[in-house]
Amino acid sequence: xxxxxxxxxxxxxxxxLSKFLLQRGYAVHGLLRRSASADVxxxxxxxxxxxxxxxxxxxxxxxxxxxxxxxxxxxxxxxYNLAAQSFVHASWQQPLLTGTVTGLGNVIMLEAxxxxxxxxxxxQASSSEMFGKIQQSVQTERTPFYPRSPYAVAKLYAHWMxxxxxxxxxxxxxxxxxxxxxxxxxxxxxxxxxxxDGVARIKLGLARELTLGNLEAKRDWGHAADYxxxxxxMLQQDQPDDYVVATGRSTSIAEFCAMAxxxxxxxxxxxxxxxxxxxRPAEVQVLHGDASKARERLGWAPSMTLEEMVAEMVDADxxxxxxxxxxxxxxxxxxxxxxx
Ligand code: NDP
Ligand code: GDP
Numbered sequence: 001x002x003x004x005x006x007x008x009x010x011x012x013x014x015x016x017l018s019k020f021l022l023q024r025g026y027a028v029h030g031l032l033r034r035s036a037s038a039d040v041x042x043x044x045x046x047x048x049x050x051x052x053x054x055x056x057x058x059x060x061x062x063x064x065x066x067x068x069x070x071x072x073x074x075x076x077x078x079x080y081n082l083a084a085q086s087f088v089h090a091s092w093q094q095p096l097l098t099g100t101v102t103g104l105g106n107v108i109m110l111e112a113x114x115x116x117x118x119x120x121x122x123x124q125a126s127s128s129e130m131f132g133k134i135q136q137s138v139q140t141e142r143t144p145f146y147p148r149s150p151y152a153v154a155k156l157y158a159h160w161m162x163x164x165x166x167x168x169x170x171x172x173x174x175x176x177x178x179x180x181x182x183x184x185x186x187x188x189x190x191x192x193x194x195x196x197d198g199v200a201r202i203k204l205g206l207a208r209e210l211t212l213g214n215l216e217a218k219r220d221w222g223h224a225a226d227y228x229x230x231x232x233x234m235l236q237q238d239q240p241d242d243y244v245v246a247t248g249r250s251t252s253i254a255e256f257c258a259m260a261x262x263x264x265x266x267x268x269x270x271x272x273x274x275x276x277x278x279x280r281p282a283e284v285q286v287l288h289g290d291a292s293k294a295r296e297r298l299g300w301a302p303s304m305t306l307e308e309m310v311a312e313m314v315d316a317d318x319x320x321x322x323x324x325x326x327x328x329x330x331x332x333x334x335x336x337x338x339x340x
Contacts, residue, residue: 005074005120007031007061007109008082009054012185013125015044017080017228018054024232029074031067031083032056044185061105064112071116078235080123081109084155087189088129091151092281099154106158110165110173121172121235124162127155128179128220128246128287140290141177141244148282159242166240174234176227179246179289182309183224184316191253192221192313195260200317202271203264204325209271213278215254218286222247223304233298246289247302259307263314 004021008014009030018028028050035041045051057074059066061083071079084102085091091098106124113120131139132148147153159175166173186193191212198210222245230245254268261268294300 001025001027002077003027003029003074004078004080005029005031005071005076006080006082007105008080008084008125009056010041010044011082011086012044012183012187012224013082013181013228013231014080015048015050015185016183016224017082017231018045019048019050020225020228020232022050022053026078028054029070029076030054030056031059031061031070033060034058047185061108062100064108067108068112068116071112071120075117076120078121078123079109079113079117080125080231081106082125084125085151087187088149088151088284089189089280091149091154095150098150099157102151103154103157107161110161110171114165114169114171118169118171121240122162122165122174123231123235124158124173124175125231126159126162126175126177126242127152128177128244128289129284130156130159130177131287132284134284134286138248138288138290139244139246141242141293148284149280152284163242172235172240174237174240175242176231176234177242177244178227178230179220179222179244179287181222181224181227182313184313185224186313192256193317195253195257196310196313196317198271199260199264199266199314200321203266203318204321206321206325209273211273211275211278212253212257213274213276213280214283215257215272215274216252216285217283218250218252218288220246220248220250220287220289221256221306221309222302223309226302226304230294230298230300233294233300237297241297243294243298244289244291245294245300246291247306248288248290249306250286250288251306256310259310260314263311264318
């Protein structure tokens with residue numbers, strides 16, 4: 001039975017990757033950092049029905065001793081380094097933490113592998129944010145990077161360290177330059193989930209409006225379940241390498257709003273307002289990936305359209321809020337849908 005170790009197992013991708021690997025007969029282990037809110041840890045794994053099937057180990061990515069002990073104990077065949085301070089907006093408020101976890105944390109993991117399990121295959125969660133102020137209209141593995149946030153700078157450091165450990169020590173280290181990917185398990189602070197959650201609240205009469213920042217920015221959005229499959233495929237190749245993973249379709253925040261509100265029969269322009277306080281100090285205006293290399297070498301292609309993903313996310317948020325309403329107000333007497 002192959003063994004995988006996942007950092008960031010409690011996050012969106014960690015949960016989908018766990019499910020994917022379990023379906024392929026892996027023993028799945030994860031790094032779990034201590035939290036005072038232990039009762040809500042593992043919600044995403046529970047949502048996908050796999051919490052009881054993974055083995056969680058106490059540790060923190062920035063604590064080499066805990067990481068090293070876990071790698072020694074688990075002896076993984078594959079290591080997926082997904083843990084990060086992953087929210088771009090927060091990285092301007094917490095640049096040192098972001099640099100430590102998102103940047104240096106990668107090297108801590110690489111060191112643990114080099115010392116305790118050098119034959120393991122290593123995946124680094126790199127990001128399209130590294131392209132930042134884009135140098136080519138469509139981004140590939142050969143497009144020069146121009147990071148625009150402390151998050152992106154930290155990811156770029158981790159990306160090059162992953163390449164460097166491959167070239168310096170002959171470790172099997174691959175890096176996936178993944179464009180934005182979403183799902184019902186996306187963190188609520190990211191714009192897609194913030195929108196689908198807002199749509200559900202407004203539809204159910206729990207909110208009147210949704211406040212966003214830059215509506216003109218464009219992203220190349222795919223589904224997390226498709227993207228974790230690409231991660232795994234990268235580690236099944238004879239040679240380690242770097243791959244862009246994207247859908248090749250770029251959509252604005254405004255267009256995403258139109259799709260999500262349209263899903264419940266509402267016109268987004270009646271409910272969305274903007275607040276300059278949500279604009280970023282430096283914006284990544286547009287991202288548009290070309291995943292030809294992943295398609296040709298890995299046989300990877302996305303299976304889900306943006307429209308299908310938006311529908312799934314809106315439905316999930318409606319179901320979550322309906323479940324909360326039924327707990328708070330069993331009769332639902334005073335809670336009426338916005339368009340009732
Ligand atoms: P999430 O924010 O959902 O998950 C981040 C994970 O990292 C959580 O499990 C979190 O744990 C964990 N973590 C944070 N700090 C530490 C720490 N000090 N020690 C141990 N664990 C820690 O991210 P996603 O699942 O969306 O993304 C996975 C990875 O892919 C991230 O590295 C992200 O930057 C990168 N990426 C994501 C993209 C996307 O569109 N989703 C695009 C490109 C790259 P806890 O639950 O305790 O907070
Ligand atoms: P990112 O691409 O990793 O930064 O993912 P986000 O989902 O956080 O942001 C995607 C884009 O949406 C960025 O260009 C943001 O400026 C834009 N955006 C507009 N309004 C909002 C908002 O209210 N929240 C977030 N998170 N992003 C917003």
